[in-house]
Amino acid sequence: MTSLAGIQSLSKHFNGVVALADFSCAVAEREILGLLGPNGAGKTTLFNVLTGLLAPDSGSASFKGQALVGRPVHKIANLGIARTFQNLRLIRRITVLENVLLCFKNQPGENLLNVFFRPGLCKRHEDGIREKALALLEPAGLSEKAHDLADNLSYGQQKLLSIVCCLAADADLLLLDEPIAGIAPEMAERILTIIADLPNQGKSAIVIEHDIDAIKGIAHRMIFMDAGRKICEGTPDEVLNDPRVIEAYLD
Amino acid sequence: MSYILHIATIVMLYAMLAACLNLCSGRTRLLALSTAAFYGIGAYVAAIASTRIGASFLISLPLAVATSAAIALLVGLVVMRCSGEFFLLCTLSINAVLWVVANSWMSVTRGALGISKIPGFFDLSNVVAIRVTSLIVVGVGLIVLQLVCTRALSSPFGRLLWGLEDAPIFLAAMGKDAKRLRLTVFVLSAALSAIPGVFFAHHIGFVDPSSFTVMESVLCLAIVILGGLGNLRGGLIAAVAVVVLPEALRFLVLPDASAAQVRQIIYGLALVACMLWRPQGLIGEYAFGREAKPK
Ligand SMILES: Nc1ncnc2c1ncn2[C@@H]1O[C@H](COP(=O)(O)OP(=O)(O)OP(=O)(O)O)[C@@H](O)[C@H]1O
Ligand SMILES: [Mg+2]
Numbered sequence: 001m002t003s004l005a006g007i008q009s010l011s012k013h014f015n016g017v018v019a020l021a022d023f024s025c026a027v028a029e030r031e032i033l034g035l036l037g038p039n040g041a042g043k044t045t046l047f048n049v050l051t052g053l054l055a056p057d058s059g060s061a062s063f064k065g066q067a068l069v070g071r072p073v074h075k076i077a078n079l080g081i082a083r084t085f086q087n088l089r090l091i092r093r094i095t096v097l098e099n100v101l102l103c104f105k106n107q108p109g110e111n112l113l114n115v116f117f118r119p120g121l122c123k124r125h126e127d128g129i130r131e132k133a134l135a136l137l138e139p140a141g142l143s144e145k146a147h148d149l150a151d152n153l154s155y156g157q158q159k160l161l162s163i164v165c166c167l168a169a170d171a172d173l174l175l176l177d178e179p180i181a182g183i184a185p186e187m188a189e190r191i192l193t194i195i196a197d198l199p200n201q202g203k204s205a206i207v208i209e210h211d212i213d214a215i216k217g218i219a220h221r222m223i224f225m226d227a228g229r230k231i232c233e234g235t236p237d238e239v240l241n242d243p244r245v246i247e248a249y250l251d
Numbered sequence: 252m253s254y255i256l257h258i259a260t261i262v263m264l265y266a267m268l269a270a271c272l273n274l275c276s277g278r279t280r281l282l283a284l285s286t287a288a289f290y291g292i293g294a295y296v297a298a299i300a301s302t303r304i305g306a307s308f309l310i311s312l313p314l315a316v317a318t319s320a321a322i323a324l325l326v327g328l329v330v331m332r333c334s335g336e337f338f339l340l341c342t343l344s345i346n347a348v349l350w351v352v353a354n355s356w357m358s359v360t361r362g363a364l365g366i367s368k369i370p371g372f373f374d375l376s377n378v379v380a381i382r383v384t385s386l387i388v389v390g391v392g393l394i395v396l397q398l399v400c401t402r403a404l405s406s407p408f409g410r411l412l413w414g415l416e417d418a419p420i421f422l423a424a425m426g427k428d429a430k431r432l433r434l435t436v437f438v439l440s441a442a443l444s445a446i447p448g449v450f451f452a453h454h455i456g457f458v459d460p461s462s463f464t465v466m467e468s469v470l471c472l473a474i475v476i477l478g479g480l481g482n483l484r485g486g487l488i489a490a491v492a493v494v495v496l497p498e499a500l501r502f503l504v505l506p507d508a509s510a511a512q513v514r515q516i517i518y519g520l521a522l523v524a525c526m527l528w529r530p531q532g533l534i535g536e537y538a539f540g541r542e543a544k545p546k
Contacts, residue, residue: 109407
């Protein structure tokens with residue numbers, strides 16, 4: 001398997017609190033990597049560093065051979081990395097469909113010159129992505145909600161929507177922060193199905209999740225981290241049978 | 252008759268300003284207080300171009316828009332880094348600074364003396380004919396401007412505006428450049444605000460700094476908020492209300508000495524009443540953004 005993203009000895013402190021300590025790992029193409037760890041282990045911090053929201057104290061990260069550290073957030077996203085947020089961030093004042101439409105890349109209509117001087121081009125592109133957006137909302141079970149305000153969705157539906165947004169962005173690497181935490185089982189099932197299908201579309205994902213049973217079923221490989229460090233790494237069985245992991249999840 | 256035509260023209264000028272401001276502040280809720288500055292730039296460009304080189308308003312229009320855009324781009328490099336109340340303060344200081352420039356740059360603006368003898372839109376002598384042509388020219392301008400704003404807002408560009416203040420991190424994480432978006436919408440709004448400025452100069456025939464104070468910008472913002480943030484049609488109606496109400500109050504029979512103050516009080520109360528009973532704007536269920544829709 002070829003490597004899609006690499007992370008080399010990232011470190012990050014917040015006034016004495018260690019969030020990442022010499023953390024390294026790699027993600028292969030078409031791979032789903034499960035990321036486990038207790039609260040405060042630094043999982044979200046890793047995502048924030050990878051997506052450019054936080055600058056690491058030291059270390060580097062690369063994606064498709066391009067260095068990530070120091071690049072602005074939107075440029076990292078345009079390289080092909082999309083993410084969801086633990087505290088969901090969507091635009092609540094617009095509809096579900098509009099949220100999805102907004103996430104498509106390279107829209108001619110985002111440039112005002114095209115809006116006024118090439119309306120045909122904008123219209124054709126808009127029609128195309130509208131069809132794609134509806135097709136993405138269907139398997140997420142959000143078709144009927146397409147024209148509701150995003151604010152009117154349940155928590156689980158909002159989580160689904162944020163994943164659909166990542167799919168609309170057509171990213172090669174999805175960073176999913178607790179995609180099924182705190183939602184109804186049938187909704188979780190839907191989300192897991194979507195995640196498990198990512199490799200078939202040529203995509204990879206790093207999935208943070210506390211629900212061990214759920215993540216075991218979809219991850220190809222797992223990493224367990226604590227206090228910013230990688231404690232162990234391997235197949236789901238290897239990691240879940242590691243005494244240090246068992247200890248962490250028993251107390 | 253001529254008075255009513257004049258008031259109608261003024262209403263349309265404010266409606267144009269409201270449309271421009273709505274572009275920048277409506278959906279984003281990035282409230283700007285620099286409308287009068289760019290309105291003033293438009294007016295001064297027209298005043299100077301027509302009195303010094305005899306330019307007609309058709310020549311002043313592109314000149315004013317370009318000047319306004321250039322200045323907006325320059326100050327925009329600072330403005331685009333600000334959001335929320337910092338944006339408000341930043342735009343307010345732009346207005347304050349440009350007002351001082353208009354007041355002190357004697358050789359160009361003639362300071363507080365102002366620039367007078369600005370010709371009308373066309374070379375006419377009949378007062379009513381002058382007023383009617385003003386009304387028509389400004390009316391056409393208003394329609395075009397409304398169409399431009401509507402088109403901009405209904406495009407994918409306009410869709411991004413919803414997230415500019417509410418969800419900037421979401422926008423960035425989806426590959427959208429929020430700073431650039433903020434700069435673009437600010438410059439566009441400023442450039443278009445120069446158009447009513449040109450019309451103002453040719454309609455009134457005189458410009459001085461007193462027409463472009465921060466209070467003018469506040470009034471424009473009041474119109475936009477009354478009409479419902481992001482609601483172009485609401486802005487039109489609010490412009491009528493805000494301009495006509497104080498004029499109508501002139502006709503109240505009041506003791507001379509207190510008339511002005513009483514009018515101000517009634518006007519203020521009317522605005523407060525609107526904010527209390529129609530916080531979502533004067534018209535439309537979904538006027539204030541769209542979240543006013545009941546769940
Ligand atoms: N912006 C920040 N400022 C200060 N401290 C922070 C910041 N972000 C994270 N931390 C701290 O860094 C540590 C790691 O936080 P992080 O959010 O990465 O943990 P996590 O593994 O995602 O935990 P959880 O499972 O609770 O989401 C925590 O101690 C947290 O308090
Ligand atoms: Mg977290």
